[in-house]
Amino acid sequence: MSAQKTAKEARYRELKLSMEVFFSNKSAVAGLIIFLFYFFDAIILQFFPQVMPFKHPYSLTPNYVNPIPLPPSKKFPFGTTYPGVNLLTAIIKSIRLDFWLSLAVVVPGAFLGVIIGIVATYFGGLVDEVLMRITDIVFSIPYLVLAIAIGYVLGRTLNSMMIALILVWWPLYARYARSITLEVKEITFIEAARAAGSSKMKIMFRHILPNSLPPVFVQMSLDLGTIMLAISALAFIGFLPAANLPELGYLTSLGYNYVETAPWAMIIPGMFIVLFALAVNLMGDGFRDVIDPRRRSAL
């Protein structure tokens, strides 16, 4: 009873220490707050679109009567972009798609990569060699180019963009999980588990996997930003043929022909991409501090 209680208390203390480490990093907290704004925007528009005053929450609403971009004013706080799209509402709508899309790439990509990375180290030898060569080969093509090629084969849609980016992204996590697994494998408690007679499978998934997950989570939070940059770059060069799709990269490309007369039409949607990428980077740095034993003991 008391042993359980102390274990609970110890866990609580650990959690408190983690929070303290994270909240002592001011820029990480700022990143978290910005991230939460994007997160709630995505949640509200995805699950409760009726609370927002939008007639069409999942598409841009062009106004062909007045298609030329207008500068920011009282009626349009961020101005408008071609063809008469109100940038404020367009950005609110776009954040939903970008957020879920980057999550839908990072989570399966990381899952696939971590499983493959751990399997590679688990079997070792030839399997390891072959899987790592495959990651090498995928790395040997720039990811935007490979995504374009996969997109051509699957047809250029939102789903195939997601699949293309997952296919491009898993090798990164496979490599990362492999390097962490190799590191964790050498720690004494693994040896103890082996001495106690645990099976190789149990050691892999019961002991090594949970211990290699925290760094992977940090990497995932950093990658949310990178993926959003990749998505917006693909949308900018015209990967998604669908018009009126609320996507930040596409929104930015709408203003491209007016860059000389209406710079806000590109700068403002672009700023929201930068803000998100910056926020998840700062947040990821904060998470890295949390799992860093040196930072923990310093407090």
Next chain:
Amino acid sequence: MLLFIPTLIGLTVIVFTLLHIGGTTKLLAMYLSPRLTGAARAHVIAELDAKFHLNQPVYVQYFYWLIQILEGNWGITNTPLYSGPVTQAIEIFFPNTLILTIFAAIIIWLVSIPLGVHTAVNRDKPSDNTIRVASLTFYAMPWYLIGVVLIIIFAVYFRVLPIAGTVNPSLVSGLPWYHNGISYPTHILLIDALLHGDFGVAWNAFLHLIMPSVTLSLGVMAALIRLMRGTMLETMDQDFVNFARAKGVPEKVVINLHAKNNALLPVVTNFGYLVAGLLGGVVVIEDVFSYPGIGMWLTSAMLNNDMGGIMGGTLLFGLILVTTSLFLDILYAKIDPRIRY
């Protein structure tokens, strides 16, 4: 170094698989000229059928396809930018991309190494923090946005640099060594103009190169500054640096000779990633600046569902990266005596 061959084979297997996922029609689309109709078209299809042995199993077809690729038969591209054999398109567009990436790589090398060293030496001082914030911001910026910001500042507001293209068309009209946007003999306008002694055109071509290459370098630089700072901080903590200091070597020499050269080693290994970043960035940036290189050709191939352009570009970029990493491995073994293959 032995890994070079399997990676190369894997690369061709990937491209071949992508070609075959949609069935043989995709492969035919890559080699069939879209202008052919009727009997001529049927004849060429039959010819291709015989050439690629399309009635054989897929793994047999792979080898026949590989032979064609090795013989330089990369298919046909049909985009508004260029229509004709893929190899010819590469010959026209690649030199432009090459000069762009070389310019960008030079800028990156000249700026990021000193900045990385500077931030490490002045750790946590205002200049370090400023550079770190700036590089993080560039790191978090989409490539095209960097380009657009530069366009707005230098081309729209100050009007000192041209917005797009490779040269002012009025300067090159009627020149004997320039036809249809292609300069001869090297296809790199800047070098061709210098070869022909036309310094006005050369200067104009140089001006057109500044913004794309600066954009390209700003996107990649942040990661390199970060890496250089990290390795430099690590090296500065090591015993041999302290020993050099204790020996009475001036701090400047310690930093620039002892620490910097050792901190550069991991940076050189990561140079491959830098090249990958450059080639990826080229796709977007050439599009923003309407710069006729491989990236713009690839984008226009994507927009026009042109198989030959997409697969040709993919194969080319893959080949460049694989060869670069091979050269880097050799270079790394040369500069680091601890590594022997």
